[in-house]
Structure formats: C-alpha cells, structure tokens
C-alpha cells in the first residue's frame with residue numbers, strides 16, 4: 563500500500579537536484595509548494611526544458627535556482643530580472659523564467675521589475691510573496707500588510723504594502739495573476755499559462771513564512787492556510803486596482819490581465835533589423 | 847467528501863483510485879497533506895522519521911481518489927499518488943460517498 567523507502571521516486575525527482583534535498587525551507591514554509599507547482603507547470607507546459615533557464619535572486623525563494631535541475635542562475639540580490647533580460651536578449655530562443663521572492667523582486671529589485679514590464683521583455687516572473695524578509699530574520703518589507711508585526715515594526719506596520727498585480731499591470735505586464743499556495747492547482751495552471759504566454763507575465767503566489775512572519779503574527783502555517791481559504795475571493799478578470807492585500811476585506815485571487823502586445827524584441831527588430839523581419843512572429 | 851469548492855459536475859465525473867507513496871525521511875511534518883486531503887486519507891504517523899518529524903500515514907487507502915493534491919501541496923516532494931489501474935471505480939459506486 564505504501565512504501566517508505568528512499569529509493570521511492572517522486573514524479574518531480576527528474577526536475578530537482580535530489581542530492582540537495584532536503585532543501586533549506588523551514589517546516590511549514592510555503593515556498594516549497596510554490597516551487598512544486600512551478601515544476602509541475604514546467605512539465606505540463608510541454609516547453610523544451612533543455613531550452614529553459616530559471617533565474618533567481620537572493621532570499622529563501624531565491625534558493626529555487628539551486629534546486630531545479632535545469633540550466634539555472636542564482637544572481638545577486640534584486641538583480642534576477644536584469645540577468646534574465648540579458649539572457650533573453652542574448653538568446654531569444656530560450657524560455658526564461660524568474661523565480662524569486664517579494665523582497666528581492668519588489669524592494670531592492672523594484673526598478674528592474676517595472677522597467678522589464680514596461681519594455682514587455684518576454685519573461686515569466688513568479689514572485690513568492692510571504693510579506694517579509696524571511697531569510698534575514700523577518701523584517702518589514704515593501705509587501706508587509708499594514709499593522710502586521712515584524713522585527714522592525716514590533717507594534718504593527720505603519721506603512722502600506724504594494725499591490726503587486728496593480729503594479730505589474732500599471733507597468734505594462736501582459737499577463738497578471740495572483741493565487742495562494744493553497745490554491746496549488748490554480749497556481750499551477752496560471753504558471754503554465756504564463757510560461758506559454760509571449761510577453762512579460764507575472765504571477766504572485768502568496769505563501770506562509772512561519773519562521774519570519776507567522777510567529778510574530780500568531781499564525782501557525784496551517785492557520786495561515788485556513789486564512790487563505792476563508793479570505794480568498796476568486797474573481798478572474800478583477801480590476802488589479804482593487805486587489806490590494808487587506809485580510810479584513812478578503813484577498814482577491816485570479817487571473818486579472820491577459821493581453822497581447824508586441825514584445826520589446828519584436829519592436830526593436832522591426833525598427834533596427836528590418837531585413838530580419840521574416841523571422842519575427844507577429845504578436846500584435 | 848469534504849470539498850470547499852464543489853464543481854458543478856461532481857456527480858458525473860469518473861472517480862479514479864490512487865495509491866499513496868510516502869517518502870518518510872523527506873517529510874518535515876507540516877501536515878498540509880493531512881489537513882487538505884479532500885478524502886481524509888492521511889493522518890500523522892505515530893513514529894518519527896530520521897529528522898524527528900512525524901510524517902503522514904495512510905489510514906483510509908480505499909478513499910484516495912488520486913487527485914494528486916497532497917503531491918502538489920507537499921513542500922518537500924515527500925508524498926505522491928499513482929493511479930491504481932486495477933481499480934476502476936466509476937461515479938455510480940461513489941455517489942453515495944459524496945458530501
């Protein structure tokens with residue numbers, strides 16, 4: 563009926579560096595679930611995995627680049643998107659996917675994100691949002707909800723968090739979705755769609771960080787998942803402007819944006835390499 | 847069955863059966879698979895693994911519908927289901943189980 567030996571082969575083992583498992587993520591951490599959804603989406607998307615590069619920045623989520631058994635790049639803090647952009651421009655045939663955390667992508671790397679979205683670089687960006695800087699001890703981040711307790715906001719956060727889907731849309735992203743790791747199936751489908759989407763695609767995946775965030779806000783990992791279950795409002799096509807994170811009124815999840823526009827390379831090539839135009843797929 | 851989002855065609859879809867495999871020594875005991883399995887197939891084991899965590903054990907093997915949810919939500923690649931090809935159960939035998 564069940565077999566508990568380590569010779570047991572998990573269906574995702576071929577996509578992970580099993581010699582590095584167990585990974586560093588704490589018990590009850592949600593990053594692993596987002597990572598597993600991502601690997602399933604990669605497999606189901608049918609893209610050529612030999613022609614795929616995974617890029618991460620620094621932080622707990624940033625470790626993903628070291629666990630995926632594909633060409634991958636663990637970059638400097640905040641710079642996953644510039645590295646990914648460079649990879650894409652150097653070899654536009656590659657599928658380039660960024661997997662990183664909210665601190666890396668939206669605090670230190672915030673400018674890179676908005677400009678890659680503005681240019682519509684053909685990248686997929688998956689952001690694990692756990693509302694905090696987990697790896698460095700749970701400090702307040704640009705995504706920490708108002709009034710949440712962190713090591714740097716012991717009486718509650720006086721700032722307002724970014725609304726990431728709204729930021730992505732306003733900056734120019736062509737695909738924007740948000741799910742939680744509890745909605746693992748919808749999350750997997752969204753990541754798959756985003757991978758297959760031509761243009762700048764953005765997925766926000768909410769995930770618990772019990773060690774850095776949960777402890778201070780009196781949330782065990784299972785409680786956080788139950789909050790996701792209770793507070794989720796699934797609303798595909800919702801206006802990203804209304805998708806701010808406020809657990810008192812509910813968290814809007816779904817696919818918000820899926821539009822077509824020419825990528826930066828399409829436009830660049832049509833202006834500067836008109837002789838090669840025959841190669842360019844018309845994305846408009 | 848405990849569903850928190852019930853599909854409209856619950857009564858029409860074919861129900862498959864799964865066999866659960868647990869790689870106990872990878873588990874970190876988060877309980878996600880146990881808590882969110884829609885068929886309550888799993889419970890914490892009484893014995894701890896090599897790292898000192900209590901992995902899940904299968905308590906209702908016949909109830910598993912091979913939905914793979916435990917497999918996706920497990921952050922540790924420690925549990926997966928495989929279709930039991932010898933056990934094609936169709937929706938008719940299952941209907942009374944639903945809800």
Ligand code: SF4
Pocket residue numbers: 586587588590591592593622623692696697770771772773774775
């Ligand atoms: S510190 Fe937080 S985000 Fe980092 S591995 Fe632990 S739970 Fe996960």
Ligand code: SF4
Pocket residue numbers: 864866882883884885886887888909910911912913914915916917927
């Ligand atoms: S496959 Fe589905 S029904 Fe079977 S144990 Fe896993 S979550 Fe439960």
Ligand code: SF4
Pocket residue numbers: 872873874875876877878879880901902919920921922923924925
């Ligand atoms: S989800 Fe995975 S790590 Fe968590 S209890 Fe189940 S098997 Fe163990």
